Amino acid sequence: MSDKQLRGGMVGIGMIFDETYRPFFESAHQDGMFDRRFGDVDVQLAAVGSRTGKRAEAYRSVAPEGMKNFFSATGENAVQEMVAQQDLDFVCVATPDDRHFEVAREVLKAGKHLLVEKPSVLDLHQVDELTKLAEENNVLAKVVYHKLLDPDHKKMRTLVHDGVLQHVNTGYCTLLEPKLISGSQFSEWITGRNPGTYVAVHYIKLIDFSFGGKLKTITATGQRGLVGDKDGTTWDSVQQRLIYEYDDGREAAFDIHTSWVTPDNFPGYVEQEVQFRFDNGVWNGHSRKRGVELTVEGKTPIEMKQSINNHYNGTFVEPWGTRSQRGYGIEVIECFARELAYLKFGGDANEETNRLQELRNLNYNDLSADRQVVAAVHALEVILERAAQGEPDGVVRVNDDNGGLVLYLPGKADPEVLYAPEV
Numbered sequence: 001m002s003d004k005q006l007r008g009g010m011v012g013i014g015m016i017f018d019e020t021y022r023p024f025f026e027s028a029h030q031d032g033m034f035d036r037r038f039g040d041v042d043v044q045l046a047a048v049g050s051r052t053g054k055r056a057e058a059y060r061s062v063a064p065e066g067m068k069n070f071f072s073a074t075g076e077n078a079v080q081e082m083v084a085q086q087d088l089d090f091v092c093v094a095t096p097d098d099r100h101f102e103v104a105r106e107v108l109k110a111g112k113h114l115l116v117e118k119p120s121v122l123d124l125h126q127v128d129e130l131t132k133l134a135e136e137n138n139v140l141a142k143v144v145y146h147k148l149l150d151p152d153h154k155k156m157r158t159l160v161h162d163g164v165l166q167h168v169n170t171g172y173c174t175l176l177e178p179k180l181i182s183g184s185q186f187s188e189w190i191t192g193r194n195p196g197t198y199v200a201v202h203y204i205k206l207i208d209f210s211f212g213g214k215l216k217t218i219t220a221t222g223q224r225g226l227v228g229d230k231d232g233t234t235w236d237s238v239q240q241r242l243i244y245e246y247d248d249g250r251e252a253a254f255d256i257h258t259s260w261v262t263p264d265n266f267p268g269y270v271e272q273e274v275q276f277r278f279d280n281g282v283w284n285g286h287s288r289k290r291g292v293e294l295t296v297e298g299k300t301p302i303e304m305k306q307s308i309n310n311h312y313n314g315t316f317v318e319p320w321g322t323r324s325q326r327g328y329g330i331e332v333i334e335c336f337a338r339e340l341a342y343l344k345f346g347g348d349a350n351e352e353t354n355r356l357q358e359l360r361n362l363n364y365n366d367l368s369a370d371r372q373v374v375a376a377v378h379a380l381e382v383i384l385e386r387a388a389q390g391e392p393d394g395v396v397r398v399n400d401d402n403g404g405l406v407l408y409l410p411g412k413a414d415p416e417v418l419y420a421p422e423v
């Protein structure tokens with residue numbers, strides 16, 4: 001055990017906890033974290049907050065020895081209780097998309113560092129409130145966008161950064177999730193939700209972070225009738241278009257198609273593909289078909305997928321014999337923990353403010369750098385909501401003469417200001 005410790009809390013113990021947070025906490029518990037800047041640091045899962053405590057106890061029963069003693073807070077005030085009673089450094093929030101804000105607010109109010117799942121929040125007013133709380137309480141508010149750490153996307157961004165790929169013009173991204181997501185995994189919170197906010201947000205961030213520029217216009221369409229009623233508020237698939245403008249006045253358009261109704265026997269867990277066209281090149285990336293095709297006699301794709309993404313959170317027997325679970329989905333959480341270790345143990349305590357600012361300047365995960373992404377989500381949420389109310393084909397413009405985020409509906413003379421300040 002090291003005398004340097006980071007005590008973590010976790011709110012929301014569902015699929016993503018199991019895929020990424022659990023393996024992160026388990027490997028950090030076993031191996032600790034080391035870096036010349038901060039030394040040897042222990043990371044603990046010290047507390048868990050949930051509504052009923054059932055999943056927390058299910059995890060306790062299978063958690064490795066030495067990790068079973070976490071505090072479990074339950075009920076309406078679980079988050080307040082865990083941050084008040086436990087001496088936590090940070091809290092990770094992996095509740096459903098539309099329940100991030102309230103939990104994140106409690107975490108920051110209590111002066112704990114925050115790591116929140118994508119989409120950070122659904123509304124620009126919420127970003128303002130959370131970034132203000134983070135500043136007032138001298139803590140970090142960070143967001144998980146693991147696709148920025150996918151080696152393929154890192155390579156594309158490196159080529160853009162180095163000027164090898166010049167000036168993006170158009171992009172097309174797609175991410176199709178299986179029916180089991182909308183049919184069973186998310187059945188508790190799917191009503192009124194859409195796959196765009198859930199997964200297009202990964203690509204919105206990739207586009208925003210990789211190419212920069214100013215977001216100008218957002219439009220969206222969608223289809224209903226499989227997950228919910230054809231006239232209801234729950235969407236099967238969503239197509240979103242974003243227009244960006246760059247410093248030289250030229251524009252680019254990006255189309256992002258998502259759904260959560262792919263047959264469960266699809267050969268890969270999800271279908272994921274991107275294409276970006278530049279002035280002088282084209283990037284085509286297929287995250288499912290990365291070259292591996294696996295067929296096992298007697299196994300259908302429901303039991304064992306044929307095209308497998310071994311880069312996200314694969315389970316392996318390492319060449320040296322140990323078992324591991326690793327990939328960019330886990331690495332992104334470790335990056336956050338390393339940032340916290342650097343903040344707390346990476347030098348003189350009286351220089352912590354400088355380190356805090358240095359870490360806030362990391363645009364890949366700081367909430368303050370998520371404004372255009374949240375603007376795109378905010379707009380999508382409103383366009384779909386209005387479409388479900390019988391007012392389809394809305395267009396949202398960013399930073400025009402009427403405000404920061406402004407909705408224009410066909411046949412309506414007056415625009416509606418969704419967010420008045422500049423985005």
Ligand SMILES: NC(=O)c1ccc[n+]([C@@H]2O[C@H](COP(=O)([O-])OP(=O)(O)OC[C@H]3O[C@@H](n4cnc5c(N)ncnc54)[C@H](O)[C@@H]3O)[C@@H](O)[C@H]2O)c1
Nearest residue numbers: 012013014015016017050051094095096097099117118119
């Ligand atoms: N990083 C990624 O690529 C990735 C992948 C999947 C999901 N996610 C995100 O993670 C979040 C959770 O997704 P999931 O797949 O784990 O969903 P899930 O439905 O499997 O799990 C959500 C969990 O949160 C709990 N919960 C619901 N409301 C709560 C509340 N108010 N307080 C405490 N717990 C609450 C539920 O009981 C459940 O255990 C979502 O925001 C999703 O977008 C991210």
